[in-house]
Amino acid sequence: MELRKAGIFFAAVSMTATAAAEATESLNALVWCDHTDPALIEPFEREHDVRVNLKEYEGTGTALAIVDQSRPGDWDVFVIDGVDVPRAVDAGLLAPLPADELPTENLFPELVMPENHTRDGVTYAISEKFGYNTISYNRDNVDPADMTDMSVIWGDKYSGRIAVYDYYLPIIGMVALGLGINTAEISASDLPAIRDKLFEMKDNSKQVGEVVSSQTAIATGEVDVLVGGGEWVTAGLTTELPELDWVVPEQGGVRWSQSIGVFAESEKKELALEFVKYILSPEGQARLATSSCYWAMPANMAAAEHLSDAQRAALRWNSQPDYLARSQLYPAPDIELDAMMQDVWTEFLQR
Amino acid sequence: MSGGAWTRERILALGFVLPALAWTLVFFVAPFGFMVAMSLWRRAGAELVRDWSLVNYLGFLARPHFVEGLLNSIEIAAIVTAASVALAYPLAWFIAARVPAGWQRIALALAIVPFWTSYVVRSYAWTLVLSNKGVVNEWLTSAGLISEPLQLSSTRFATVTGFVHFFVMLSTLTIFANLKQLSPNYARAAADLGAGGFQTFRLVVLPLTLPGIMVGGFLSFALCLGDYITPQILGGNNELVLPQIIMLQLGRRADFPMASALSIILMLTVTLAYLACARWLKLERA
């Protein structure tokens, strides 16, 4: 009797499950978490009657690991750090894009980055969003003047009140800037010095976490300083937590930018290109800039007209020329240096 | 029943066993074997190199922060196991011996109810309890006991608390089951012969419930050693345990050979713990 009941239950559940997995055309995109906001994706899905499957990741290494574990044709759209585009091009991952269909002329000039995005005159990706990994802090609990000097991140003045964003590239970049090394010129011989400063920082920090736990830590007052923070942490919270602020220190800040491209092995390149165009459109850019996971500047200046004054203020739209001038890109190490950096980072976590 | 004759009944029985056996061989034994092989290969740049060597194991030994990860794992698992059993035993005893028989099921069900919250959510809930603005610090502050919030979150304490919460429930179950299957006459006999409550417990009940303790303890130790979620959510990356290091190899650089080698080291540790437990129980029995 019970067996029969269990059988009915089982059948009902299986049917519900299969019904849920209805088949439509789909587009597979490998993205940072800001692209998973339904407010960004759903307009595209409706317009093209497709389903966009999103796999989110943090860090190019993770993304390449995922691609590594996949089969050709699995992926259609790739969102990747701007500095890592050459790596992806080297690996033959990206397909050429029709440059004339992209709004390159509307981008902030610093974000065009032809040395990254094009090779031999062929365009492989385009910038879509950017921001800074600098220092976020709680204005009520720290002296804002202290935050303008990068050395505050490894000093002991705010010991136990510092959180560090768990991504090795920007943080190593910040430490390098603090030591007067340009991010593009970091070499293996700089690592010992960087390592020492990282360790000092670890001794004074309370936690090291990903996007969310970092946001959470500073938003809930768990810590007062977030190393690696920036507008991506504070912009979305300005109405509720106006005391959260961020600054580009004297030594400069690390700039991150995301680029978007189409996978060379994609079997739906046209649809993928439509998606890229949608993301780069003024509406798409505005939605991406204010998406739920984190806010940041759109690469396309035309997005301004789709953002409210308050949103532009939260993004500090008007200060961008200054920030862009004072910031340097993420470090982009080659494979060997990258492995060494990751080892240092693991050591840093374990400390 | 003679040794080797393949009667119809036997062949049929073997037929019944085969599907499960084949399933396990294909989806467990073979992948595991593959993983062992993988641990002897290596990753060079972005390529998988299939030459046989112990380079990953040596790489583990050569990196103090990896070895420390294993030691952290063992330390945390040991603390968690001891704390869980110590907390669970009196509770299990109280339910078995002091709660009226009709209410025992309900008391036990209550003791394991939070087991049914999703595992990921449970760890997350502890961050809400332990953070600087969390419930514990709010209470202590409003009670006037502290002026500055205690640093409870993102510490080993938080990781251990999250684990203990889970394993107290588990150990309560195994110890309760052990206590219930003891004849009440053992305790009666001891009391009858003049043993006080504590003597009865120390000399009779405790030795007879060691199997329950060992089962609960071993399960806690093994599961704790293999878990990634709780230290990742609660530990604040202030120290890494081995599963976190494994996930780093996998997630950030797709270094399957290194991840495999670390996994095998993890498994050997659990196996050693198991052998120690089994040997100890056997000694106890003899």
Place this chain on the structure above:
Amino acid sequence: MTAELSIVDVGRDFGGQAVLRDVTLKVAAGSYAVLLGPSGCGKTTLLLILGGFLDPTRGRVLIGGRDVTGMAPARRPTTTVFQDYALFPHMSILENVGFGQRMRGLSRRERDAKSLEFLDLVGLAGSERKKPHELSGGQRQRVALARALAVNPDVLLLDEPLGALDLNLRRLMQDELKSIQRRIGTTFVHVTHDQEEAMAIADEIIVMDKGTVMDSGHPDKVYLRPRNQFTAAFMGEANFLNGRMTETGSRVQVETEFGSLELPSEAFIGGDREAEVQLFFRPESIRLGMAPAGALALGDAIVEDSAFLGTHRRCLFRLNDSESTLIKAWFRQGESVSAGQSLPIWIGIDSILCY
């Protein structure tokens, strides 16, 4: 090392149900008492109350005149041999037997000596290093006995101690229990559902049913002159016949379907003289042949079945006049009675009791 046990108006309820009601009895110091009854009669509950493992809802328990009601088991002058023996599996035999001494703070040497003495008493000298699981059922039983006796109780309580043993071993242990009890003189209270075991060892049998004491006394009294039909039927095979009583002056006449007979007043147990009575007699009081004067002749009866049981021959008779009544009868081994025969049978007056 022995004391009188007395139980006064003891009752015990479980969830509103009375499991024991108003039990009152006395067991003389140094005697071997057996609590006998079918399962569920309350005998084990009573034993748990005596041992202090259960508090009575009502009434008192006195040992040697001292009220021990509510006293913890450890402080009572009683010890219990449990049905499952409850030998501590992680301790050796010596440690088990010495446990009580250890609790009393004796040194290891003292208690070992004493334990060996008691192991010797139960015939287990030489097994002291073994663990309980290495012993046979009978040996474990002896260890449990030695352990309980080693603390010199005034009253030893035994809960179905022989239940797990096979027949021969049970007989052997019955004799041994009795002889040990004689030697040490401690009051024994032994619970069983086996009336043969009870009769084999008891100085006094207490028959219980449905939470009350139905009968008590020396085995032959309980067997031969049971106080009521329950005891009569429980203590051994019994025959019952309907009768109707008429009383003329001092003479009491009982009418049965086999004729009328005059019974002496001792035949009326309990003194109730009702019109409808039940005549009770044991199967071994049936005789073959023509009834002498005054005896109750049952007439010619057909042998339905006849079985040789070793010690005696057991027969079932169907009475001619009555289709339904079957009479059980035991005869000597040599008596040749076979199924199908029709034989006259009778009962002597002094073998009949009336309820």
Place this chain on the structure above:
Amino acid sequence: MTSRRLGNWLGLAYALTVFAFIFLPVAVLVLYSFQGGRLPVPPFDGPSLKWYGQIFADRKLMSALANSLGVAAISSAVACVLGFLAALGLARQRIPGAALMRSVIIAPLTVSYLIIGLGLLASLNASGFRPSLLSVGIGHAVINTPLCFAIIYSQTGAHQINFERAARDLGATELRVLWHVSAPVLAPAILASYFLSVTFSWDEFIIAFLLSRFEVTLPVEIWSLLRSGLNPKTNAIGSIVFLSSVLLVFALELLVFRKRGNP
């Protein structure tokens, strides 16, 4: 007697303290699922049901929920059937090598989920299969087969063999013996193992995380929810999972176990 009473009170106080510890995170979780503001930390400014509204509107969360149910139901059924047959086979007859077979079937129980998941992921990659709900289901069936086997096997015994012999003696074919005798006799163990394995699969994270891609199960979706913002929505989905699991357990208790009068 008074010291005993004191002991009882101390015991009760202790039990209540441990219960408080056990319930603390759940209580906080549920309380802050009714939070009005964006952050699930004190002070409490609810009650508000808006986060519950949001999760039911969340397409990904709802499809993850359906995926979890499907994977749990199907993988547990596979595990249960495999475990049942193996238990029956090993209980019926002394097959040469039975001890070895038993250890092989039980083996996954002794290995951490992380390692099982990693092994499957590596082999899947090597053999060119894409991670999907199917591979998650296979992983879950791998971890639950030994569980089902162990539970059902522990309930088989001499009586089992005798029932089956009696049925065969009376002319039943093997299939009928299985369906009319073996399965009903073992029904409580089969059901218990099925629901236990549903619970395990429902709650399992690491294998589901490693072996899935777009279609994910609920724990994996909750994990990514956690990584995309501290937010009372997580509390709300957690509370719902909690509530539905508890209801399921109590329903089972009433329907299956209470009726049988098992302790």
